[in-house]
Amino acid sequence: MTLLEVDGLVKRFGGLQAVGGLDLRVDAGEIVGLIGPNGAGKTTVFHLIAGFHAPTSGAIRFKGASIVGLKPHAICRRGLARTFQIVQPFAGLSTLDNVMVGAFNRVADVAAARGRAIEIIELVGLGGKRDVPARTLTLADRKRLEMARGLATGPELLLLDEVMSGLNPTEIDEIVALIRRVHATGVSLLIIEHVMQAIMALSHRLVVLHHGEKLAEGRPAEVARDRRVIEAYLGEEVSS
């Protein structure tokens, strides 16, 4: 089943074309990696899908229905959540309270939100830090919290924007394992990431964005051998 379907997506900011006619789909159960040079338009695509920007033209359908023009919270309620590259938890609130904020997207009852938040905090491995203020969490833990807040909204599709940036390779391995656990609970994922080892290992399919357009698409091993991708993005060291 196709979960997310993007057709001919265009976004212009004044004279600058950030996204130029992108087609993209994510099937239920899939992990799709969205990669490309800095400034290629990846985060803009996330903003468009999640309703933070209105597209200049093009269609975005989620579970068969158009979500263009819907507000982010309404899109989120339909089961499409996103994380942000720069994590901004409520610094003074505890881990638990931060995650509960996400849970209220689905449940109005405090006890139910709390129960849901506790489960997700365990899933992301922050159980030992449930009651500490978010400001005291390390970057690696704040990235987990960011995922937990998204998961608490009960998504069928979760968009992850560079959840591994700023982490060392061992911390990255832990996040990869966490993403696999999340996927195993039935959540599909669209992931922006520059950490090649991780995105190659996780993705069923890779889409490469360059100057707002699709440069290549395919299985990770194929994409990594693509001459145009090597020249625009990977460089010789990563691909060799």
Next chain:
Amino acid sequence: MSLLELQDVEVAYGDLPALRGVSLGVEEGETLSVVGANGAGKTTMLRAISGLLRPRAGRILLDGARLDRMPSHVIVARGVVQVPEGRKIFPGLTVKENLELGSYVAAARAHRPQSLERVLGLFPRLAERQRQAAGTMSGGEQQMLAIGRALMARPRILMLDEPSLGLAPIIVQEIFRIIAEINRLGTTVLLVEQNTRQALSLSRRGYVLENGRIALEGTGAELLGNEHVRRAYLGM
């Protein structure tokens, strides 16, 4: 004598200790890496050297003279210059204006035209974009600008805090090539990175910081081969 020396430096945020007695030396002309987990104290260490944080105890010496009581602008004038994590460029100013601000201290200002020529030579992409608003450039170009701005201050020691953060692989390779080139041209480099493998490959020596203490010290190659480093920082 080391060019830059930290002796038992302790820094705390309120009651929370971040550096618990760090001693290390940076030798003239070398590239030295400090690696470690998030929260280990790496950025705190750079900020203490730059005078943005005051050590609670210990001493920081440049050529034997104490830096740890000087204000930041004097430390910059002495030749210790930091490229902050996340670039921190002035987005509304042009590329050229950002670079000019790098040579704001009097000692550097006198050499502004030569410095500008040198930086633009090192970063042809910045040369092409001198009149562009810095905030409209890509992440990689902004990182180049942040490094170029620091070079405008004519550093003896260039301190870089996670220059590879959030950058595409091909740009990371370019940034590391440029850092090697800057070092080859005579500037001492102190590099803090999560990209442990590339940082240690580039460096003659490295330190591993854990929980505010130096846990290991060695040549880049030794640390890359160290079992603990491989498990804790290289994901092997």
